[in-house]
Amino acid sequence: MIKGIKGVKDLLPEETPRWRFLEETARRWASRYGFHEIRIPIFEVTTLFARSIGTSTDIVEKEMYTFQDRDGTSVTLRPEGTAGTVRAYIEHNRAAVPVPQKYFYLGPMFRHERPQAGRLRQFHQFGVESLGTADPRADVEVISLLWRMLSDLRLPGLTLEINNLGYTGDRDAYRPHLVAYLKQYESRLCVNCRNRLEANPLRVLDCKVPECRAITETAPRLAESLSGEANSYFTKVLMGLDAVKIPYALNHRLVRGLDYYNLTTFEVTSTNLGAQNAVGAGGRYDGLVETLGGPPTPAVGFALGLERMSMLAPEFERAKMLDDASIYVAGFGDQGSMAGLAALEELRLTGLTTVSDFRSTTLKAHLRQADRLACRFTLIIGDDEAVKGSAILRNMETKAQHDVTLSGLAPQISSLVTSP
RNA sequence: GUGGGUGUAGCUCAGUUGGUUAGAGCGCCGGAUUGUGGAUCCGGAGGUCGCGGGUUCGAAACCCGUCAUCCACCCCA
Numbered sequence: 001m002i003k004g005i006k007g008v009k010d011l012l013p014e015e016t017p018r019w020r021f022l023e024e025t026a027r028r029w030a031s032r033y034g035f036h037e038i039r040i041p042i043f044e045v046t047t048l049f050a051r052s053i054g055t056s057t058d059i060v061e062k063e064m065y066t067f068q069d070r071d072g073t074s075v076t077l078r079p080e081g082t083a084g085t086v087r088a089y090i091e092h093n094r095a096a097v098p099v100p101q102k103y104f105y106l107g108p109m110f111r112h113e114r115p116q117a118g119r120l121r122q123f124h125q126f127g128v129e130s131l132g133t134a135d136p137r138a139d140v141e142v143i144s145l146l147w148r149m150l151s152d153l154r155l156p157g158l159t160l161e162i163n164n165l166g167y168t169g170d171r172d173a174y175r176p177h178l179v180a181y182l183k184q185y186e187s188r189l190c191v192n193c194r195n196r197l198e199a200n201p202l203r204v205l206d207c208k209v210p211e212c213r214a215i216t217e218t219a220p221r222l223a224e225s226l227s228g229e230a231n232s233y234f235t236k237v238l239m240g241l242d243a244v245k246i247p248y249a250l251n252h253r254l255v256r257g258l259d260y261y262n263l264t265t266f267e268v269t270s271t272n273l274g275a276q277n278a279v280g281a282g283g284r285y286d287g288l289v290e291t292l293g294g295p296p297t298p299a300v301g302f303a304l305g306l307e308r309m310s311m312l313a314p315e316f317e318r319a320k321m322l323d324d325a326s327i328y329v330a331g332f333g334d335q336g337s338m339a340g341l342a343a344l345e346e347l348r349l350t351g352l353t354t355v356s357d358f359r360s361t362t363l364k365a366h367l368r369q370a371d372r373l374a375c376r377f378t379l380i381i382g383d384d385e386a387v388k389g390s391a392i393l394r395n396m397e398t399k400a401q402h403d404v405t406l407s408g409l410a411p412q413i414s415s416l417v418t419s420p
Numbered sequence: 421g422u423g424g425g426u427g428u429a430g431c432u433c434a435g436u437u438g439g440u441u442a443g444a445g446c447g448c449c450g451g452a453u454u455g456u457g458g459a460u461c462c463g464g465a466g467g468u469c470g471c472g473g474g475u476u477c478g479a480a481a482c483c484c485g486u487c488a489u490c491c492a493c494c495c496c497a
Contacts, residue, residue, distance in 0.1 A: 003488080006488085058494080058496080059495085062495095063496090080497085109497080111495095113495075114422090115490085116490075117490080118496095118497080119496070124497090125497060192493095192494075256496095274491075274492085275491085275492065276497080279497070280497065281496085302497095303497055305496090308497060309497095362455075363455045363457095364455075364456065365449095365457095367456055367458090368457050371458055372457085372458095382455060383455095394456075394457095396458095399457095
């Protein structure tokens, strides 16, 4: 048996209604906040991701689905949506458009990781990018959208955490302080953190090992090294969140894994998920557009994991099924089968949702299928009816039956089906 | 990439210190009702015990390998 690829899942018809609901909710909230859909390719040249996400990140180092195109250029299945969105923004010179460029996207992303609860190799993200606005209110707008959307879905156990990464210069100034402090306790740090000390010391701050946490608890804080400019920007973001009544918690350990973030970073986690507890996360990335060859452009955005939202979303009722398949046509016998097929087509052409199971050969089997498909009516056409040019419409709930004629069938059915 | 758990019917799972025809519940099909669904009763079908080796008189069970899957580390949505 040929099986699907590891970490790549099928969404069967039973689950697609819930996904559609999530997607529609996301779309509705995004457009309410003035974001417009952008559809970007699923693969891009590899260098786009390497340059934007950062060459020393795990994503670029070992998680990308990269392959050679036929002409030899290296291409990669997108591991996230920001890079492609920014590329499109630059390529189409959207900086020249006089209105705010606020985009949202929705679709599959690919990372070659070991699958676990809430982590797949093909997963789906909903994301927004607000490009060209340096105002703290843009940060607030994006965070607010994220929070309202998740709240509207009533996802349980949510927390919004926020931090200020400052400008690149601020982090450069802070890093030596942190490293000097951590060096004193180097022997007590976990192996990972000892490596991080060289590669990316800030990441030591969000290590989960208790010993490391204890050490970093009293470490010098990034907040103390931030420039006045960075501080006042962040203060305005927090004031804005207060003004629109978004509850948040400051988390000085929140250091995002992608290189392009600066100033505001935030993350929404849920206690009802497994170890991978981030539902959505984002931040400001003022340098990225320029890094990718565009004009200096401030930007802020977030991405949401749809699988993780789906894991949290309460069960939805399937009441709609009744409307989905409302009429079952039970055609059986040599002539009844053919007459049933014609009736099916005729009803469908008038816009009625009409189904049948051609595998059923007896009336009993047909009615059983009608019941399973939750049809409200069954149109019975056996050989007896077919030769008479008639059919029987059965109400599956009341068991009431009406005779109808096969000529001019659709109008008769329409009125019987809609009348109470 | 590393570690641990689990692979038996369509699904969820039993299966004793290794013992003869591998079970249950649910589901499915049929009958009771030769043309009327759901409920009930009766009957039936359905299994390379993940795969490959090994130990043994005998393996679903023990050993080795392998694959799949889940969870965790790492990292992230």
